[in-house]
Amino acid sequence: MKSFYITTAIDYANGSPHLGHAYEKVLTDVIARFRRQMGDKVYFLTGTDEHGQKVQASARKQGVAPQEYVDRVSAEFKALCARLDISNDDFIRTTESRHKTVVRDILQKLFDRGEIYQAEYRGFYSTRQEQFLQEKDRLPDGSWPEIYGEVTQIVEKNYFFRLQKYQDWLIDFLKTHEDFIFPKYRHKQVLEFLKEPLNDLCISRPKERLEWGISLPFDENYVTYVWFDALLNYYSAVADKGLWPADFNVIGKDILVPPHAVYWPIMLHASGLPPPKALLVHGWWLQGGAKMSKSTGEAVSPLSFIDQFGVDAFRYFLIREMNVGQDSEFTVEQFLVRYNSELANNLGNLVNRTLNMTTRFAAGVLPAAEVTEEPERELHELWAKTRAEVVPLCENFQFHTALERGMAFVNATNAYIEKRAPWKLGKSTEAKDQALLRTSLATMAEALRLAVALMLHVTPSTTRKINEVLGYTPGALWLDELVWGAKLNGARVAPALVLFPRPTPPAKPV
Ligand code: MSP
Numbered sequence: 001m002k003s004f005y006i007t008t009a010i011d012y013a014n015g016s017p018h019l020g021h022a023y024e025k026v027l028t029d030v031i032a033r034f035r036r037q038m039g040d041k042v043y044f045l046t047g048t049d050e051h052g053q054k055v056q057a058s059a060r061k062q063g064v065a066p067q068e069y070v071d072r073v074s075a076e077f078k079a080l081c082a083r084l085d086i087s088n089d090d091f092i093r094t095t096e097s098r099h100k101t102v103v104r105d106i107l108q109k110l111f112d113r114g115e116i117y118q119a120e121y122r123g124f125y126s127t128r129q130e131q132f133l134q135e136k137d138r139l140p141d142g143s144w145p146e147i148y149g150e151v152t153q154i155v156e157k158n159y160f161f162r163l164q165k166y167q168d169w170l171i172d173f174l175k176t177h178e179d180f181i182f183p184k185y186r187h188k189q190v191l192e193f194l195k196e197p198l199n200d201l202c203i204s205r206p207k208e209r210l211e212w213g214i215s216l217p218f219d220e221n222y223v224t225y226v227w228f229d230a231l232l233n234y235y236s237a238v239a240d241k242g243l244w245p246a247d248f249n250v251i252g253k254d255i256l257v258p259p260h261a262v263y264w265p266i267m268l269h270a271s272g273l274p275p276p277k278a279l280l281v282h283g284w285w286l287q288g289g290a291k292m293s294k295s296t297g298e299a300v301s302p303l304s305f306i307d308q309f310g311v312d313a314f315r316y317f318l319i320r321e322m323n324v325g326q327d328s329e330f331t332v333e334q335f336l337v338r339y340n341s342e343l344a345n346n347l348g349n350l351v352n353r354t355l356n357m358t359t360r361f362a363a364g365v366l367p368a369a370e371v372t373e374e375p376e377r378e379l380h381e382l383w384a385k386t387r388a389e390v391v392p393l394c395e396n397f398q399f400h401t402a403l404e405r406g407m408a409f410v411n412a413t414n415a416y417i418e419k420r421a422p423w424k425l426g427k428s429t430e431a432k433d434q435a436l437l438r439t440s441l442a443t444m445a446e447a448l449r450l451a452v453a454l455m456l457h458v459t460p461s462t463t464r465k466i467n468e469v470l471g472y473t474p475g476a477l478w479l480d481e482l483v484w485g486a487k488l489n490g491a492r493v494a495p496a497l498v499l500f501p502r503p504t505p506p507a508k509p510v
Contacts, residue, residue, distance in 0.1 A: 004040040005246045006032055007234045009255060010049040010092065013073035014058040017080045018299035019330060020252070020285050020292050023318050027282060027399075028250045029086045030319055033457035034394050036087075037478035045237050046081060047092035048074040052226030053130045053205075056212040066212045070095055083303060085311050085460060092237040094214075094229055102236035103229050104217040106271050107203075111218045115162050115270045118219075121202060125154045130226060132202060159204040159216065161228070166266040167198045173265065173275070181261065182280045182397065183325040186253070190261040201263060203228045231264045235273065246276040254291070256281050280397065283327040292330065300330060312459035313339055313500060316403070319458050324397045336503070344500040346410050347451070351497055353417055354444050355469060359495045361426045366445050366471075367438035368489045375419050376443055380484055382412050383450060387482050390454055399458065406454045413447040416440075445470060445488050453481040462499065469494040 008028045011021050025046060032044040050070040059069035074093050081088060092099060110116045123132040128149030138144060144151045171194050174180060174187065181187045204222035205213065213223025234246055251260050256279065265275035284291045285300075292299050305314045317335050320342070322328045358366055369376070386409045393402040417440065425437035449470055452463040456478065467474055471491035474481050 001039065001041040003043065003243065004032075004035045005043045005238065005243045006035075006045070006248045007237075007246055007250065008046040009249075009251045010047040010094065010230060010233050011077055012052075012054055013048045013050045013070040013077070014054045015073070015294040017077055017302065018292060018294065019302050019318075020299070021077070022080065022084055022302035022314075023285055023322065024250060024252060024282065025081060025084055025086050025088075026315050026318050027322075027324065029084070029088070030315075030399055030457050031248070031250070031280075031397070032087055033460065037457060039477075043090070043238065043241070043243055044086075044088045045090045045092060045234065046086065046088045047090075047233060047237070048077050048094070049226070049230040049233070050074065050093055050095045051213040051223070051229055053127060053210055053212075056210060059212075067095065080302065083306055083311065084315070090237055092233050094233055099233060099236040100214050102239050103214050103224060103232050106232060106267075107224065107228075108217045110161065110270060113270075115165075116159050116203065116218075117162070118157060118159050120155070121158045122155045123153070124151050126151050130205075134199075156206055158202050158206070159219070159222065160200040161203045161267070162270070163198045163201045163263070163266055166269060167194060169269060170194065170262065170266055173269075180275075180278055181256070182278060186256060186281050186325075190257055193257045193262070198262070201225070201228070227259050227263060228267070231259065231267060234276065235268070245274045248278050248280045249276045250280045250282065253281050253283055280324070282324055283322070285322075285330045286327050287330055289329070305335070308503065309339060310462075310500070312462040313343055316343060316455075316459055319399045320403045321400065323400050339500065339503070342407050344502060346407060346414065348500045350410055350414055350417075350444065350448050350451075351466060351469070351499060353414075354441075354448050355493055355496055357422050357426075358441050358445065358493045361422060361437055362441055364493050364495065366488045366491045366493060367442055368486060369439045369442040369446075370435045371439045375416055376439065379412060379416050379443065379447060382409060383447070383484050386454070387450075391479075391482075394457070403455065403458060406451055409447070409454075410451045413444055413451070416447070417444055442486070442488065445491075445493070446484060446486070449488060450482065450484060453478070456481075465497065465499065469497045 006028055008024050011017065028044065032042050036042045055070060056066055059066040062069060078091055081091065121132065125132050126148035129147065133144065133148060133151060171191065174191060178187065181190065203225045204216055205225060207221055207223060210223055213226065214229050216222045216224060234249055235244055238244055249260060260279055268275050286292060287296065287298060290296065302314065317338055320338060321334065358364055386405050390402045390405055420436065420440040422437050422440045425433045425440065448466065449472060452466045453474065456463045470488060471493055472488055
């Protein structure tokens, strides 16, 4: 069994999760489930990023101790994972001792090797971004861009990590590992960034300024810069499991350069560890053209959608709508269009018809197909094509296109039913018509079974429910489930299943 280790970014524990966070977890879950279905031994990690200025500030605002605050927020993220049907094997919190120990060990090792040194730092500091700024960050009129918030001048001693020393190594690594970043076009963006000389990275914060962090093992007057701490979660969670390097660190495009594409590989390399095998970089969910975020105050809560439409409808939408790597505008209208036309009408109808007609014309027991004529042949051929396309599409993270193909097949199955019109065949007593009736019932049921098997990693509970009403227990090998067969012959179906009820207006979740 091939092992496959995949992670999400760990979310800042400084506010409630929104749809952007939910997307990253669902996307990673879809990949993890797909790899498991393909036979890999998967380890899937997610978690929360709990130290640093932002978290300390949020806790203060609420008048609670940071630990109490992060306990609460982290629990909220954990609960979201459960609601989203995320199949993570582990959930790491950067305040856990298993993480802190590894971070301190690595810091000590780097310090001992001379990779970390102390120096006096003078500079402009942005509290909001928790970073020192440079002259080049100023606007043409000399002021600082809005995103930095209040900028103050600071002189202090700090510890620095030798990034610059490894700049050439990183460039060479990127040039020789063309698959390090998916999608490929982001690779260029990183190389572009590396055309400018790197500054060494300030990895300490004096405790007078920031208390909430991991103390440096070689100087307890300082805590560790939050990114240096957070990135190591991917390693600390599996340090004793022999799973490093990760196959994929899944992240949003805002945290590629410099944290994941520059700091992270260099931190690992300097510590004598290999970089992750690849970074998978997704785009943003937008609202009115801007990134959906906590600070806009209008971010969409995933829970309201799950409550109203069910978890699989939500997962389906996120994966169907977004082309991995690109941005997508989120609107309730677009959600409802897909919910109604693709799930309720297209798939929901196929389920209803299959169950109704099997109940009505075959006393609820699925017959065997007896005839193969043009309509059956066409559907078989479309399935063969769909199946051949979908697996490579999923292997290349083109899940949205895979779902589109699956839905096209469901649509073709509904068209097949129209063509065969079993309700007419049911009125005839001719032997030929009876054989066609049995064939059409068997064909629509098998097509339905195949279509939902294809969607298993995106809509796991819907697939399970449909298998149940079809009286079917799938086998262990997913690829075998995708073969058109006679798996449902003699199965006893349930009379009905309500899967995607019409939303009761007004259907505007907040
Ligand atoms: N804590 C850091 C990550 C540390 S990883 C070692 C962080 N946290 S975050 O909460 O701001 O974001 C977590 C993830 O959610 C990031 O990958 C980010 O790109 C993603 N998203 C946050 N808003 C998003 C959208 N509007 N759309 C899609 N994903 C976005 O960054």
